[in-house]
Amino acid sequence: MMEQQTFWFLDDDRQQSGRRVPGAAGVFAEVEALEELKEIALQCNRCHLRQGCKGVVFGEGDPKAKVMLVGEGPGAVEDEMGRPFVGPAGQLLDRILEAAGFRREEVYIANAVKCRPPGNRMPEPAEIAACFPYLEAQIRIIQPAILVCLGAAAAKALLHPQARITEIRGQWQDRGGIKVMPTYHPAALLRDPGKKRPVWQDFKAIRAEFERFSGT
Numbered sequence: 700m701m702e703q704q705t706f707w708f709l710d711d712d713r714q715q716s717g718r719r720v721p722g723a724a725g726v727f728a729e730v731e732a733l734e735e736l737k738e739i740a741l742q743c744n745r746c747h748l749r750q751g752c753k754g755v756v757f758g759e760g761d762p763k764a765k766v767m768l769v770g771e772g773p774g775a776v777e778d779e780m781g782r783p784f785v786g787p788a789g790q791l792l793d794r795i796l797e798a799a800g801f802r803r804e805e806v807y808i809a810n811a812v813k814c815r816p817p818g819n820r821m822p823e824p825a826e827i828a829a830c831f832p833y834l835e836a837q838i839r840i841i842q843p844a845i846l847v848c849l850g851a852a853a854a855k856a857l858l859h860p861q862a863r864i865t866e867i868r869g870q871w872q873d874r875g876g877i878k879v880m881p882t883y884h885p886a887a888l889l890r891d892p893g894k895k896r897p898v899w900q901d902f903k904a905i906r907a908e909f910e911r912f913s914g915t
């Protein structure tokens with residue numbers, strides 16, 4: 700019951716099976732441009748996170764990116780600068796991307812929630828649910844070939860409310876025809892360097908899939 704209340708954006712059939720439906724929310728179905736969606740998000744007050752942060756961190760990158768990375772939520776530095784993944788975890792992500800042959804400008808980076816949770820805690824299910832229409836609309840507009848879930852919150856938002864990152868990490872998933880790679884959040888690597896090797900394996904797989912898709 701809690702899951703159905705919280706994840707109101709799932710249709711009835713999929714609520715019972717627990718699977719996501721691309722476009723199920725339809726809240727911003729009429730919005731066709733990221734800039735328009737961003738303007739709406741900047742005014743958002745759909746959940747209480749907005750009261751505790753400086754601003755909405757919408758996301759950034761190539762609007763036609765073939766690889767879209769989704770993290771959990773903005774941290775203190777991101778909240779201050781209004782940009783995703785620019786703190787210590789973001790700097791590590793930049794190095795991972797570069798090592799995998801991606802320029803930051805050619806991917807798109809967003810978060811499961813656009814406002815900073817207090818004390819950098821994990822976003823709660825109700826907060827992920829409230830913010831999900833923005834993420835859904837970003838994916839619909841960008842149309843990436845590959846989604847990368849950076850951490851549990853993104854995996855719960857995009858794959859399954861009960862997804863456990865430790866169980867599905869490194870295994871390709873499907874989300875309405877988009878290939879999804881769940882991996883650890885860069886902040887987890889800063890806490891536990893032992894996670895660097897599996898994340899590097901995941902990004903090598905992401906690179907290989909990107910090249911296969913691009914025909915390069």
Ligand code: SF4
Binds near residue numbers: 740743744746748
């Ligand atoms: S976290 Fe998302 S839903 Fe909540 S206020 Fe910020 S933009 Fe709106």
